Amino acid sequence: MPMNETHASPATPAAPSSPETGGFDDAQGIDLHMHSTASDGALAPAALMALCRERGLTRVALTDHDTLDGVAEARDAAASLGMTLLSGLELSSQWQGLNIHVVGLLPQGAQGRLVAGLEAQAQARVTRGEEIARRMEKLGLPDALAKARAQAGSDRPLGRPDFAKAMVADGLVKDMGTAFKKYLGSGKRGDVKAGWPYLSEVVEWINDAGGVAVLAHPLRYGLTRRKRGLLLDAFTAAGGEACELVSGFQNADVTRDLARQLDERGLYGSLGSDFHFPGGPVAPGSMSPVPRTALRPVWQHPRLAAILDRAA
Numbered sequence: 001m002p003m004n005e006t007h008a009s010p011a012t013p014a015a016p017s018s019p020e021t022g023g024f025d026d027a028q029g030i031d032l033h034m035h036s037t038a039s040d041g042a043l044a045p046a047a048l049m050a051l052c053r054e055r056g057l058t059r060v061a062l063t064d065h066d067t068l069d070g071v072a073e074a075r076d077a078a079a080s081l082g083m084t085l086l087s088g089l090e091l092s093s094q095w096q097g098l099n100i101h102v103v104g105l106l107p108q109g110a111q112g113r114l115v116a117g118l119e120a121q122a123q124a125r126v127t128r129g130e131e132i133a134r135r136m137e138k139l140g141l142p143d144a145l146a147k148a149r150a151q152a153g154s155d156r157p158l159g160r161p162d163f164a165k166a167m168v169a170d171g172l173v174k175d176m177g178t179a180f181k182k183y184l185g186s187g188k189r190g191d192v193k194a195g196w197p198y199l200s201e202v203v204e205w206i207n208d209a210g211g212v213a214v215l216a217h218p219l220r221y222g223l224t225r226r227k228r229g230l231l232l233d234a235f236t237a238a239g240g241e242a243c244e245l246v247s248g249f250q251n252a253d254v255t256r257d258l259a260r261q262l263d264e265r266g267l268y269g270s271l272g273s274d275f276h277f278p279g280g281p282v283a284p285g286s287m288s289p290v291p292r293t294a295l296r297p298v299w300q301h302p303r304l305a306a307i308l309d310r311a312a
Contacts, residue, residue: 023293023294023295023296023297023300024269024271024290024293024295024297026297026299026309027271027290027297028058029056029057029058029059029285030057030058030059030060030271030285030299030308031052031057031059031060031061031271031272031273031275031284031285031287032059032060032061032063032086032088032103032105032214032270032271032272032298032299033061033063033088033090033103033216033244033247033270033271033272033273033274033275034048034052034060034061034062034063034272034273034274034275034284035062035063035064035065035090035274035275035276036048036062036064036070036074037070037153037154037156038062038064038067038069038070038071038156039064039065039066039067039070039090039156039159040064040065040159040160040161040162040276041064041275041276041277042276042277042278043277043278044070044073045062045070045071045073045074045077046073046074046076046077048062048074048275048284049074049077049078049081049083049085050077050081051278051283051284052078052081052083052284052285053081053082053083055283055284055285055286056285057083057284057285058082058083058084059083059084059086059299059308060078060083060084060085060086060284061085061086061087061088061103061105061272062074062085062087062088063088063089063090063103063104063272064089064090065089065090065091065092065125065159066089066090066091066092066118066121066122066125066157067089067118067121067122067156068087068089068106068109068110068118069156071085071087071088071109075087084307084308086105086106086107086304086307086308087105087106087107087108087109088103088104088105088106089103089104089106089118090102090103090104090216091103091104091117091121091202091205091206092121092124092194092196092202093196093197093198093199093201093202094193094196094197094198094199095198095199095231095234098221099186099193099196100199100215100216100221100231101216101217102199102202102203102206102213102214102215102216102235102240103213103214103215103216103244103270103272104202104205104206104209104211104212104213104214105211105212105214105242105270105298105304106206106209106210106211107210107211107303107304107306107307108209108210108211109209110209111208111209111210112205112208112209113204113205113208113209114205114206114208114209114211117197117201117202117205120197121196121197122157124194124195124196125157125158125159125194126157126158127194127195128157128192128194129145129148129157129158129159129162130145131192132144132148132158132160132163132184132190132192133145133148133158133163135189135190135192136148136163136166136167136183136190138189139183139189139190140172141163141166141167141170141172144163144166145158147166147169147170148162148163148165148166149162150166151163151165151166151169160180160184160190160191161176161276163179163184163190164176164179164180164183164184167179167183186222199234199235199238200234200237200238200239203235203238203239203240204238204239207239210303211303212241212242212268212298212301212303212304213235213238213239213240213241213242214240214241214242214243214244214268214270214298215231215232215235215240215242215243215244216244216247216272216274217244217247217248217274218231218232218243218244218258219247219250219254219258220247225257225261228258228261229261232261232262232265232267233265236265236266236267240267241267241268241301242267242268242269242270242298242301243258243262243267243268243269243270244269244270244271244272245258245259245262245269245270245271245290245293245295246271246272246287246288246289246290247272247273247274247287248272248273248274248281248282248286248287248288249281249282249286249287249288250288252288252289252291255288255290255291256291256293259291259293259295262295263293263294263295267295268295268296268297268298268300268301269290269293269295269296269297269298270297270298271287271290271297272287273285273286273287
């Protein structure tokens with residue numbers, strides 16, 4: 001998803017820490033959810049790391065959609081800039097008919113069942129891209145597949161943002177936001193439900209690889225509080241251990257309530273901008289403040305602390 005739908009109001013980018021955040025007092029300089037050109041981001045992995053350093057970040061994760069292809073380049077760049085990079089990705093899954101995203105923070109990279117899982121995800125994305133193209137052609141975008149490929153600028157699997165850019169370039173819509181609102185957003189004609197694996201399966205892949213499964217942007221699925229609780233219950237029962245407490249900009253009262261829901265289930269809290277492209281609603285490291293909470297930050301998780309907590 002290219003834009004943060006929980007965006008409340010533009011704010012001066014700042015690290016999400018304050019004296020009132022409890023266990024998150026050391027959140028300065030951290031962003032554990034960002035995208036590069038390895039999926040649907042606008043910046044190459046090395047360029048993204050340079051921007052992160054420019055913005056004062058020190059601990060980051062590259063979490064491209066269903067791939068680790070950009071991690072090696074990002075790691076080399078991060079090391080040269082004195083930053084700590086954690087391997088990661090954002091996996092697509094399904095739960096009760098909804099497309100749910102799960103971030104995998106992977107200190108050991110891809111291992112075990114995750115390797116085969118990523119191959120299946122790549123094929124699902126190819127098939128999905130072809131179907132989106134067919135639908136976009138019916139909506140007035142001729143040669144949709146080729147035009148989206150040109151926007152992608154590589155042979156990676158295509159995503160909805162590529163088709164949105166193609167629609168803008170063809171003059172069908174004025175901007176990407178309009179493309180999503182009218183054609184590609186949730187429930188629209190271009191929102192193709194691929195054959196994603198079940199939520200429990202992708203959590204198992206991450207755990208089998210020695211990683212930590214993080215439920216991504218839980219406030220963006222349009223769920224009632226009760227339904228969000230059921231999602232968190234299913235995620236926890238599957239072995240998920242963390243959830244994004246803050247994803248970009250979001251309402252403070254809702255964030256505090258989400259913190260209570262996570263605390264009730266013993267989940268760790270994570271932070272991420274979900275950055276995709278410069279000029280959008282967020283930048284690397286820009287997100288709403290963390291409320292006072294007893295939640296443990298995910299970088300203190302035993303499988304991640306040796307990399308992230310030590311680097312604080």
